[in-house]
Amino acid sequence: MSKSMTKLVNRVVFWIIVGLIMLYLLFPFYWAVNSSLKNENQLMMTPTTFIPRDPVTKEFSPTLDNYRAVFQSDQFIRGLRNSAIVAGATTLLSLAIGSFAAFALGKLRFRGKSSALYIVLSMTMFPQVTILPGLYAVITGLGLTAIPGMILSYLIFTLPFTVWVLTSFFRELPIELMQAAQVDGATPFQAFRLILLPLTAPALVTAGLLAFIAAWNEYLFALTFTAIEPASRTVPVAIALFPALVARQEPFGEIMAAAVVVTIPIVVLVLIFQRRIIAGLTAGAIKG
Amino acid sequence: MMFKKNASSKLLQREQRLAYLLLLPTFVVLIVVALYPLGLVFVTSFTDRTFASPREPNYVGLNNYTQLLGMTIRELPPLIDEETGLQVVDPKTGGPLYERPLRVLPREPRRYREVTQFSLFGKRYVLGATDPDFIKAVWDTLVFTVVSVLLETILGLGIALVVNSPFKGRGVIRAAMLVPWAVITVVSARMWQWMLAPTRVGVINVIFQMLGLGDGNIAFLTQPEWQLPSIIMVDVWKTTPFMALLLLAGLQLIPDELYEAARVDGAGPMRQFISITMPLLRPTMAVALVFRTLDALRVFDVFQVMLAQSRYSMASYNYYQLIGNRAMGKASAIGVIIFIFIFIFAVLYIRMLGVETD
Secondary structure, three states: OHHHHHHHHHHHHHHHHHHHHHHHHHHHHHHHHHHHHHOOOHOOOOOOOOOEEEEOOOEEOOOOHHHHHHHHHHHHHHHHHHHHHHHHHHHHHHHHHHHHHHHHHHHHOOOHHHHHHHHHHHHHHOOOHHHHHHHHHHHHHHHHHHHHHHHHHHEEEHHHHHHHHHHHHHOOHHHHHHHHHOOOOOOOOHHHHHOOOOOOOHHHHHHHHHHHHHHOOOOOOHHHOOOOHHHHHHHHHHHHOOOOOOOOOOHHHHHHHHHHHHHHHHHHHHHHHHHHHHHHHHHHHHOO | HHHHHHHHHHHHHHHHHHHHHHHHHHHHHHHHHHHHHHHHHHHHHHHHOOOOOOOOOOOOOOOHHHHOOOOEEEEEOEEEEEOOOOEEOOOOOOOOOOOOHHHOOOOOOOEEEEEEEEEOOOOOEEEEEEOHHHHHHHHHHHHHHHHHHHHHHHHHHHHHHHHHOOOOOOHHHHHHHHHHHOOOOHHHHHHHHHHHHOOOOHHHHHHHHHHOOOOOOOOOOOHHHHHHHHHEEEHHHEEEHHHHHHHHHHHOOHHHHHHHHHHHHOHHHHHHHHHHHHHHHHHHHHHHHHHHHHHHOOHHHHHHHHHOOOOOOOOHHHHHHHHHHHHHHHHHHHHHHHHHHHHHHHHHHHHOOOOOOO
């Protein structure tokens, strides 16, 4: 085989591998879109079809009925609203509380700093499932309903992570900024609020996005805390317990439509901020 | 001089006080939502408290733990034919038959039930447990963790290597890698549940049949031998991209000059991979591995959505004990056991990572 021939074969093999990777990553999502455009009869065709086809004429015939049904479903709409409230509030709270702590850990001198860092880091690995019964008791003890209960308990996983990402960011800001502000008569807290905090905007976006996605995704606490309060169910719970129209059949067409609806905004968000997200995800693991 | 020192120590004191004040909200939250519930779970695990019930709980000592972890191994005597005095042979498979486990497993003070049978040195044994579902859940969770983390690492490394090589359109792949990661875990479980439908309505059955595997009617989520592989497949799809992203970041830290020098010395791609890429990627990979392992040990969503109560992970068993059985004491003991499992791994993680303090 000539040299240019080998090169060509190598290239072809390489692109086949790239194609297979793309197929593997995207196929399940394609399948959800495909299934969401089929009606009940089309879903039950054997063998299943790779595009929505008419059962008789075999022609391409998609339907939007499933999307219509999903947007008329109270449970789903309420789920979207509940999820937006819970994930939004969790994100804001953990950014507010977390940026205070991160400023202290990243820029201030105090005794016990390394143990405080150790505690925060170990909390990022806290197994949430362990405390399920105890947390339930705390939430009912505080007299909280499901939605504030979820917001409070999601801080277990969003807060330590936020503190960790923001601390590494604060640490990299030049100390001269703070000293200059102090020379001008600002207190350390003013230096934080007026000079350092605006500079951390990119890190706040990164940490906020990751916190939002984690909260949007959460299922165990949501399922447990809304067990006696169905009106407070979030999206993952609503999709897991999607009501069956026909008693013995799961409405997979509608479930897939709901899946597509909740996935697209997150995918768009993630694609817009992909650099930030990758940097945030890898920060803890690589820099540490 | 004296004055200056005083002033700076005063400044330092003020700074210290501010730092504690700023840390206060974070630590209050962590105490309320993590440490206090953890303590509560620990205490409750020694009682027979019932979930959402006004009844006063009793102290039961280690009862919940012995109930969950009680195990015994008994030898199964061969099944003897009374007429011939020989061991009975299964007419279908030709294998020797043994007594039923029910007859050898103890019933007092607690009843042991069969978890599994195994043969060793020509003898047949049965593993019995007071709570076989929990023992199976622990075992399944460990198998799930080891296999899925291993597959994710291998596939993730492959993808990371491909994306790390310069070619047109690699930005597109990198973006596509974030899609499975961004899909809600419950949603991906539902998507796969539909793809894994037990007839040719499901695309996986159709693809398997095209490849000459199975008859197009494999019940992936109900046949015991297919359950774990299916769950692992879903988890691998969902988390391989995350692994690949971590490993990719590690790959990008390796300076190009090293590869150039190796090429000048005549080292081929395989040689470069073994003597440059692997050793330099090791720290990143170790961290990624332990990180994923901790995550996999507490797997809940995929198991609960796809297998419900036909097969448990440690976490989904905990959930069903708490919500389904209302056995708060027992659920708490399960929580403590999971905590111990994960604590061991977490200590390893912190040791490996080390913490930058300043």
